[in-house]
Each structure stands twice: as structure tokens, then as C-alpha cells.
Amino acid sequence: MANVPLVVFNNGRSCPVIGLGTWKSKPGEVAQAVKDAIDAGYRHIDCAHIYGNEKEVGEALKTKFLEGVIKREDIFVTSKLWCTFHRPDLVEGALKTTLQNLGLEYLDLYLIHWPQAYKEGGELFPIDDAGKAIPSPVDYLDTWKAMEAQVDKGLTKSIGISNFNKNQVDRVMESARIKPAVIQIEIHPYLNQQKLIDHCKGLGIAITAYSPLGSPDRPWAKPGDPQLLEDPRLKSIADRYSKSVAQVLIRYAVDRGLIVIPKSVTRSRIQQNLDVLDFQLSPEDVELVASLECNGRLCTMGDVHHPDYPFHDEY
Template sequence: MKICARVLTRGRLNIAPLSSGCRRARMSQSVPNATLNTGYLMPMVGLGTWQSKPGEVTEAVKAAISCGYRHIDCALVYGNEPEVGEAIKTKINDGTVKREDLFITSKLWNTFHSKELVMPSLKTSLKNLGVDYVDLYLIHWPMGYKENTVIFPKDEDGNWLFSDVDFIETWKAIEECKAQGLCRSIGVSNFNKDQIERIIKEGSVVPAVVQVECHPYLNQRRLIDYCKSKGITVTAYSSLGTPARVWAKPEDPRLMEDPKIVAIAEKHAKTPAQVLLRYQLERGVIVIPKSVTKSRIESNFQVCDFELTKEDISNIDSLDSNCRFLHLTWVENHPHYPFHAEF
């Protein structure tokens, strides 16, 4: 597997046809929904909040909701859920949306994998976000870290400290959270195919969503096909190549500057970002681009008024090189590290 950067830190899938749906909504810029295996609708374009500073994310979420976003992707470890919650409260109070209009995702962090810690952690996120339930709750990573300590536990030599909790225990606790109505759908993030298979085999609920890094340099075709065969919806993070990652090296590939992407964007009079997002939608994959800039937030939402040609798709597919930007190599000795597997 190629590492492109040094990292620091179904029911059946049913998607509204993009072509007809988008033509009907050219002016409103509404986006299609994926129907999860739980029966709930998940908007296929959401706002990501990873790396969004607490002082900036409130305005970003308010801007996103104002321009039509109804899907917000969060996580406890991002450290900004209270500010996201403040924005949600503001937009509900001013009449822009109702709670039921929004699809809110949060994620369980690695230091809360034991059964007795899962529900309290979810309740912390609910309190932070100011809501009674989240629409989707994910296990953030399959690896458990040492519990009842800091978020990123290390020993005095800088080695990461792990727990021996099996993610099946974690999954069964999340199933209980769903049963109690604290989350409507549940899923996993950064799990490989074999780990998903274990959950399906040993758990009682098939994951509704799998969230993974996915972009043309790592197009995840085999994992997407597998998930579709199981009725699982896929969400792509880093779909724009995480251009703001602080660990990027000068020689690292820059996805939005790739000549093939730029040429397709120019042909359609769109931005490279819009082409990359549209590419995922046409594959039936949900996208959660992150930005705190109002103009980019709005631009990233304008992906439903054009279509890529078969030639465009083929050219973008040709960029796949199994190149992962977020590899977490410093914890590759964890027994549940997901990226040793082929996919």
C-alpha cells in the first residue's frame, strides 16, 4: 500500500437517480438522499467538521445550514461538538430548520471502547450537540486505546498505549444505544472488509454506514462493491485529498491540482473540488467536504447541476494508485489496525 503522507495525528442501498433528481433541482441545489438499511434518509452531501477550530466551526455550520446543507458530520475527538451544537441551536431557533430536518453524525473515540463507556460517551456528544439523539453513530476506529486517561494516551517514551477491548464488544454496546433510541442508525469508520464481516457475523445489527478515506488516488472500489452487496452505504472522507493537512510534504501529490481533474473541471466550468465531489455522488458514495469558508461551503454544495461523462469517470478511475493520506502508521502494531488488509 502506498503512503502519500506522513500522518500526525440493507436492506438495500436506494439512491434517488442523480440525473433526473438534479435536473429537477437545478435552482434549489438540493441534493439526493441515500436510503439507509434502517429506512432513514441520509443526505449525500454533508459538512465535515474535522480540523475545524471551535472559534470558526459555529459560523461554518450556520452558513452550511443557511445554504441548504442538512447533514453535519461530527465526532467527539474533534473537540468542537459544543460549537457545532451552538450553530444547530441557532438555526433551529431562527426557524431555518427543525431538528428532524437535520442528519447529524457523531463518532465514538478509541478511549471509550469498553461496554460500560460507550453509552456515557454518546450521551456526552448528545449534550455537546444539544440534541436528544444522533441520526448516525459510528465507531471511529477499530483500535481501542488505553481508557480512563487522556484522549491520546502515550507512555513517557511517546509510545501509544492500547486497550485489549475487542471491537465486537464495542459494537454490541452501540447496538444497545440504538435500541434505546439514542441513535437511529449505527455504523463504523476506518474498518476493513474482514472487520466489517466480523461485525455482521457476530453482531445483531448490520452496519448502516461505513465511513472511509476515499478519493481518486484511493478509490476503494472493492470495499464499495462489498458494502453495496451487504446493503451498507459508504461515506467518503478526504474526498478532496485533505489539502489542508499540516503534515503534507512538498512532494506529496495534490489531488485538486491533478491535470486530469483540472481538465475535467475546465470542461464543465466547475471547480476541481466540485468534480471530485460529483465523482463520488455518481458512484453512490456520500461526501462530507470540510470547510470553514462560506464561499467554499456554498461551492461544495453546488454539485447537482452537472453530470460527468463516462469518459470523465474513466479518466478519474485511472488515477487510483492505492495512495492513502491518513495512514496512522504509528499504531500499526495494534491488533485491530485496519490497513494491513488488502481492503
Template sequence: MTTKVPKVKFYNGQEIPVFGLGTWKSKPGEVTQAVKDAIDIGYRHIDCAHIYGNEKEVGAAIREKIAQGVVKREDLFITSKLWNTFHRQDLVEPALRTTLADLGVENVDLYLIHWPFGYKEGGELAPTNPDGSLQFSDVDYLETWKAMESVNKKGLTKSIGVSNFNSEQLERLLKNAEIKPVVNQIECHPYLNQLKLAEFCKSKNILVTGYSPLGSPDRPWAKPGDPQLLDDAKLKELAKKYNKTPAQLVIRYQLDRGNIVIPKSVTKSRIAENFEVFDFKLAPEDIEYLNTFDCNGRICALENSRSHQYWPFNIPF
């Protein structure tokens, strides 16, 4: 009997499993097996994005597990994200339709604006100037959101949300939106605990999904000597108290704070290990203790987009 992952409700009544599989940096060729393993283990929430370049492979795994009768489509919660080069209103629906075709599904459960800023439309996914700097688009995310509302009304996605938006951007969106975002997906782990932004989202009835909960040890731009969250001696010490691994502890840290969490792995043993987090809870004082680890240790800042007017990390939260 596989463990059933608890679900939480969005304000619109749709339900999302609080725990899922992240697929960022999962290479084509590895990700199909990873998703199949995850579904066999009991995962029912898969987090995808066009920019990850592996949605076809994710789709192959989903189709296989449905064909085998392991799951039905309605058992799965599938998230995808609109990439920065498709922020123009006329590009949003075609971008989502590409994702649906790649995943082999009729709709996704959740579609997010991946970042609040756009890149130049119509070419590369990371269009650059001759000097190597990124070519930006000046499309306002409020315009993008109108098209997100449209694909939601058409039923191409059951819910819509955002990712990497700060509190001011969310506030501005809420003032102008007809349909409110259900979620803000943000980087979240003990080195970047996001307490203020999470509190803000909660006050607006927007759920938080924490990505890179393990501190993204395999991030491509990691430098030797960068602090690695899972190697933190204080974290290892606390994990011993619960007889759990540091990874299990930081995943539980998100759940006990009321966040949805999507750890990524392509290793079957780790995919299974990450799932073993529903048989314990952290004591409130240990959550408080983990909160003290915060060092503004942001890993995923997209520094090369810092000069964009909508780059979200110029304010505290």
C-alpha cells in the same frame, strides 16, 4: 429556493442526505460560523466526532439556526463518532451522552465506531507510553458493537455504523452482530478510490460515506512536495470540460459512484462552491478515467497505531 440535497435510504429505512459538511480540523471559533453558513446555504447533513474537539461549537450553530426557524431538528441529519478511548462496553453510552450534551440534541441520526482499534481507557484521548508510543486497549470491536446496539435500541442514535473498517473486519462484525451497520465511512478520493471496499460494502447492503474527498489539503502532517489532489493537472483539465472546479468534480465523482460525501470547509465561499454539484453529472467514461488516478494515496492511516492488532490497513481492502 435552496437546492434540496437528494437522500438515500439505509437498509433500516432511515434516510441520509448524500452530501454533508465535514467538521474534522475545523477549529473551535471557526466551526460555529461554518455550520451556520452551511445550513443557510442548504446543507442538512453535518458530520461530527468527539475527537474533533468542536462538538459544542457545532451544537451552538445548530441551536441558533433552529431558534431562528431556518431549520427544525428533524430537518437535520447529524452524525457523530465514538472515539478510540471509549471502546469498553461500559464507556460507550456515557461517551454518546457527552456528545449529545455537547451538540444540544436528544439523539443523533447516526453514531459510528470511529476506528476498529481502541486506546487505553480513562485518561487522555491519545494516551502515550514514556517512549511516545500510543497506549492501546485490547477491547475487541465486537464487544464495542454490542454497546452500540444497546444505544441504538435506547433511541440515543437512530442508526449505527462504522468508520475505517476493512472488509475482513466488516465480515467478522456482520457474522456476530444483531444489528448490522448501515454505513462504513472511509477515506475516498481519486488517489484512493476504494473500488473494492465500496463493492464489498454494497454487496452487504452497507452504504459508503467518503471522507477527505478533496484529498485533505489542510491535513496537519502534510509535507512540502506531497501531491495535492486539487492541483492535479489532469483533474484541472477534466474540470474545464464541465466548467466546474476540481473540488466540485471530485465531489461529484463520489456522488456518481453512489457514495455519500462530506467535504470539509470553514470558508463560506468554498462551503457554497462545494454545494454547487447538483446541476451536472460525470459521464461514465470520465468516472472510469478518474478511477485510473488511484495510487493507493492514503492520507489518513493513523500510522502511529500500525502495531495494533485491529489496525485496518494491513490487507488490500
């Protein structure tokens, strides 16, 4: 069994530093991926309503519970509140839908997926005739109060935020009764997010890195886009440690004190991605990887005209 280190949150709860990401894992693939991950020793699964695959994740969890491989308290499960459910009266229903899909009575962590609210009651991506997202006037501070109520009700153990910028983090911190335990943001060597990481660590917020491998299967990738996993500078580092580039990237996140959630549906890679606990990058190599920073954000929502869209701001 892989002895994955834990990060302790500001509320005393803990989370394995390596988890399985499920974004873009297709129906028909994700259940097997989750089963393979649990068999390999993963005890942290990252989900979201918008991924459209939580029912299958739930089927995999149920199988592993029934097989006696894990008990509920052995596994850390995260999900996320989608933008069309920010209105405070919709938050509990959205969380309960996720719990029903996952077959769970509570989550370990529930995040506000993005700071911007969209029009409620219809499509998950409501757009107007001009193809622009239709905003909702809900303030994410009101959404946060409803998130706090879910902790009070025992439906989630911890709450947090995702894709928020520094100013938005600060607004939540100033008004929060229950502080965010975690912020989940895109982090990899092309976008190493040092300023935001330092800021959030200073506030006692743990950081989860998504797309740590540069999200090579992102749907909007264009031919000729730089591929992190193909970067010759990373390949030379990986060769020195007799590891894959992916393993170096996951280790880079762990060495920076981050939680990291690489996504894969391939059994051998799922195993490989966990096989990073037997080496550590030298301080020189951590600096070398950090030098690849080029503000290379890969995961935006495109042309979003919304006042709360986080990437209008510097960081």
C-alpha cells in the same frame, strides 16, 4: 434550497448524500461554517468527539433551530465513538457527552471511529514512554453490542463503523443484531477503494467518503506531497464542465453512489461544494478520474502498533 438526493439505509432511514465535514475546523470557525452550510441548504453535518469542536457545532445548530431555519428532524447529524471509549460500559457515557455538546437528544448516526481500542481513563491518545499508542484489549464486537443498545435506548437512530477493513466489516456483520447502516472511509481518486466499496454495497452497507478533496489541510502533509486539487488531469476535466476541481471530486463521489462530506469553513466554498447537482460526469470521465488511483492513502494514524489497526490488511 438545494435539492440534495438522499441515500436510503438498510434500516429504511435516509441521509442526504452531501454533508459538511467538520474535521480540522478550528474553534472560532466551525460554528459559522455550520451556520453558513445550513443557510446554503446542507442538511447533513458530520462530527466526532475527537475533533474537539462539537460544542461549537451545537451552538450553530441551536441558533438555526431558534431562527426557525430548521427543525431537529430536518437535519442529519453524525458523530463518532473515540478509541478510548470502546469498553462497553463507557459507550453510553461517550454518546451522552457528544449529545450534550451538540445540544441534541439523539443522533441520526453514531459510528465506531476506528476499530482499535485504546487504554481508557486518561488521554484521548494514550502513549507509552516509547511514544507508542497504549492499546486496550476490548474487542470491537463487544463495543458493537453496546452501540446496538444505544439504538434500543433511542439515543441514536442508526449505527455504523469507520476505518474498518474488509475482514473487520465481515466480523461485525456476522455477529451483529443491528447491521451497520454505514461505513465511513477515506475515498478520493488517489484511493478510490473500489474493492471495499463493492464489498460493503454487497452487504447493504452505505458508504460515506471522507477526505474527498484529498484533505489538503491535513496536519502531517509535507511540502511536495501530491495535491489532488492541483492535479492537472483533474483541472482539464473541471474546465470542460466549467466547474472547480473540488466540484468534480464531489460529483465523482456522488456519481459512484457514495455519501460525501467535504470540509470547508469558507462560505463561498461551502456553497460551491453543494453546487454539484446541475451536472453529471460522463462514464468516460468517471473512468478517467478513477485512473488516478495510486493507493495514495492520506489519512493514517502513523506508526500504530495495534492488532486491530485496519491498514495492516490489503483492504
